[in-house]
Amino acid sequence: MTSSRPIVENFVLPHAAFADALNRVERCYSFAKLKAEAEGLAIIGESGTGKTSVLHTFRDNYLPTRDENGMNIPVLLASVPSSPTVKSLAGVLLEALHASDPERGTENEKSRRIRVLMKETGTRMVMIDEFQHFYDRGTQKIMHHVADWLKILIDQTQTTLVISGLPTCLGVIDQNEQLMRRFSSPIRLTRFDWQVPRDREQFIGLLAMFHEEMGTRYVAPEFHSEQMAFRFWQATGGLMGYLSKLLRQVERNALVEERTKISLKDLHSAHMESIWFPQRLQNLPQPFKEQSATAATLDLVERVNQIGAVIALPQKLGPRKVSKAKKLSLNDVLVAG
Numbered sequence: 001m002t003s004s005r006p007i008v009e010n011f012v013l014p015h016a017a018f019a020d021a022l023n024r025v026e027r028c029y030s031f032a033k034l035k036a037e038a039e040g041l042a043i044i045g046e047s048g049t050g051k052t053s054v055l056h057t058f059r060d061n062y063l064p065t066r067d068e069n070g071m072n073i074p075v076l077l078a079s080v081p082s083s084p085t086v087k088s089l090a091g092v093l094l095e096a097l098h099a100s101d102p103e104r105g106t107e108n109e110k111s112r113r114i115r116v117l118m119k120e121t122g123t124r125m126v127m128i129d130e131f132q133h134f135y136d137r138g139t140q141k142i143m144h145h146v147a148d149w150l151k152i153l154i155d156q157t158q159t160t161l162v163i164s165g166l167p168t169c170l171g172v173i174d175q176n177e178q179l180m181r182r183f184s185s186p187i188r189l190t191r192f193d194w195q196v197p198r199d200r201e202q203f204i205g206l207l208a209m210f211h212e213e214m215g216t217r218y219v220a221p222e223f224h225s226e227q228m229a230f231r232f233w234q235a236t237g238g239l240m241g242y243l244s245k246l247l248r249q250v251e252r253n254a255l256v257e258e259r260t261k262i263s264l265k266d267l268h269s270a271h272m273e274s275i276w277f278p279q280r281l282q283n284l285p286q287p288f289k290e291q292s293a294t295a296a297t298l299d300l301v302e303r304v305n306q307i308g309a310v311i312a313l314p315q316k317l318g319p320r321k322v323s324k325a326k327k328l329s330l331n332d333v334l335v336a337g
Helices: 016-030 051-060 086-096 107-120 144-157 169-174 177-182 197-214 226-236 240-256 264-274 298-304 330-336
Strands: 039-045 065-067 070-072 075-079 125-129 160-165 187-189
Touching: 016 039, 016 051, 016 160, 016 187, 039 051, 039 169, 039 177, 051 075, 051 125, 051 160, 075 086, 086 107, 086 144, 107 144, 125 144, 144 160, 144 177, 160 169, 169 177, 197 226, 197 240, 226 240, 226 264, 226 298, 240 264
Parallel strands: 039 160, 039 187, 075 125, 125 160
Antiparallel strands: 065 070
């Protein structure tokens, strides 16, 4: 195996929606010290649309530093554990704050430690990924106690809260009136739609940048030709995360086999190895075969849009002690998302 360093392993392309999301987060951060009360911003989208990449890319611009006064953590990034409790979420926040023994203490003790450390480290923004875990699909309930705790923490520290997750995040916010009041309009990251000219143009542009980057080492078909771009769209469902995953696999295979040429056959092999095909889906495209679809028919579009999609959640949210006018069905949440 070659010792060459992969080119696209951590290659992040700032497409328009991605750049817009970063700009909105940056504006929230810039005014974090000036605001009179806590603020919130939600980044919503399907899996693979780049939500987590937005959080990590922004955080990487404000990494923790240490000076004579101690640790500085301007942006605190953590991921919600599955079926979160206050103690488990507080634990991951303490770990992100570089606290010693983050699992130690009661709920109140952990909360106090977080507030003290956030003040000492100058935390201005808290970023929470996988926020959909606040909805328990097994019990069909929202973790209201945890959501209330997070809202109080943000209020007490007067920081900006940025959350990221699947569209069901909106139901968690909508069922907490005080949390909802702190949030501005959500950022929505969507898959690229081949039938929308602007989406198609951006998708082709991304492939051109990938091709240029990989072209420094590999001989490959022009990814950004209309025909090849259509093949890539069919293979990935127009999801940025799946496109990156596919091209990482293409390069890994080439490195292992010590090749400098990438063919349609290599792209097909990488596609079969890198993309998860749920058993419930039948006849998904295999676009890197020689004979593949050349037009976006209605049937093909429907099948491609199933790539990366999840099974709909049950049509019921857990109870919350609010007036009937405030209750929201999951169907409404999914439509809104």
